[in-house]
Amino acid sequence: MDAGFAHHTVLLHETIDLLQVHSGGVYVDGTMGGGGHTRALLEASGPDGTVIAIDQDQVAMDHAKVWGEPWKDHLILVKGNFRDIKIHLQTLGINRVDGIVCDLGVSSPQLDRGERGFSYQHEALLDMRMNEVGTVTARDLLNHRDAAELTKIFRDYGEEKWAARVAERIVQERKKKPIETTTELVEVIKAAIPAAARRTGPHPARRIFQALRIAVNDELGALEQLLADLPDCLNKGGRIAMISFHSLEDRIVKKFFQWEATDCICPPHLPKCVCGHVARLKLVIRKPVLPSDDEVEMNPRARSAKLRIAERL
Ligand SMILES: C[S@@+](CC[C@H](N)C(=O)[O-])C[C@H]1O[C@@H](n2cnc3c(N)ncnc32)[C@H](O)[C@@H]1O
Secondary structure, eight states, X not given: OBTTBOOOOSSHHHHHHHHTOOTTOEEEESOOTTSHHHHHHHHHHTTSOEEEEEESOHHHHHHHHHHTGGGTTTEEEEESOGGGHHHHHHHHXXXXXXXXXXXXXXXXXXXXXXXXXXXXXXOOBSOOOSSTTOSOOXXXXXXXXXXXXXXXXXXXXXXXXXHHHHHHHHHHHHHHXXXXXXXXXXXXXXXXXXXXXXXXXXXXTHHHHHHHHHHHTTHHHHHHHHHHHHHHHEEEEEEEEEEESSHHHHHHHHHHHHHHTOSOOSOTTSSSOOSOOOOOEEESOSSOBOOOHHHHHHOGGGXXXXXXXXXXX
């Protein structure tokens, strides 16, 4: 782990092994963060490989300019969203690559640097943008969306049982004064959720904060767009490694891999195929790889990680 960007890389060896990284290959890390996977890709593809490292966070980019210096002939930094992977590769004059890794969600510095507003444990303005030039903050959503829209965000992206109650409480409170900070929001959530429900399970604000973060950054929309373009960006035999941290992401990845690994989707009673659907991927492993007990003990944030791998046919 790098002291300047304190993020423990999750499922590092499993990811690099299953990607079958080879010397001289061209790889993409779609979520560079502190660069743990990027550095491992650089090492495994050396001495003449290339790694394109994408992140939308300027802090991650600035940090990479420092740690990436010794790799500068083999590392291409791209500040942007992985949803635009095709455009990023076209701009670099690269058609296809040999492997792609995405370690979804937020980095530890994004969570731990209070001023980013991602965490209910740090007092801060409710920002939550991974990309500091993004136009919508969590404050904007909380103070301008109506109760039905907020309920949908909390339900769809947080799987929050008390979504409607929290949304209604927010709408009431903001009539008195806009909700600006993480602690103000935590207080509103606590007031909205019945005391008995607050006494069990994780922190009562956890799901609402997750939901807001996903909405602010359109995380699921970006993931779907990335996946749709990935098969076109891979050489035959190239592999995709996707690490997800909650069921919403994992479900999207799992369904996409299954769909792309299926040859014909016609109803079984038809005598011959009329759909023309052709598999573009094969599943390298059927069940996701989970972190070992040792890894979770060393890094509790790894506990919900799931790694899925598919290969371009
Ligand atoms: C879990 S961290 C990655 C950590 C990294 N694998 C490491 O070892 O340090 C996720 C990173 O992906 C970035 N990110 C998330 N969604 C993104 C997107 N749609 N486009 C580009 N970067 C994204 C975040 O800014 C964050 O830095």
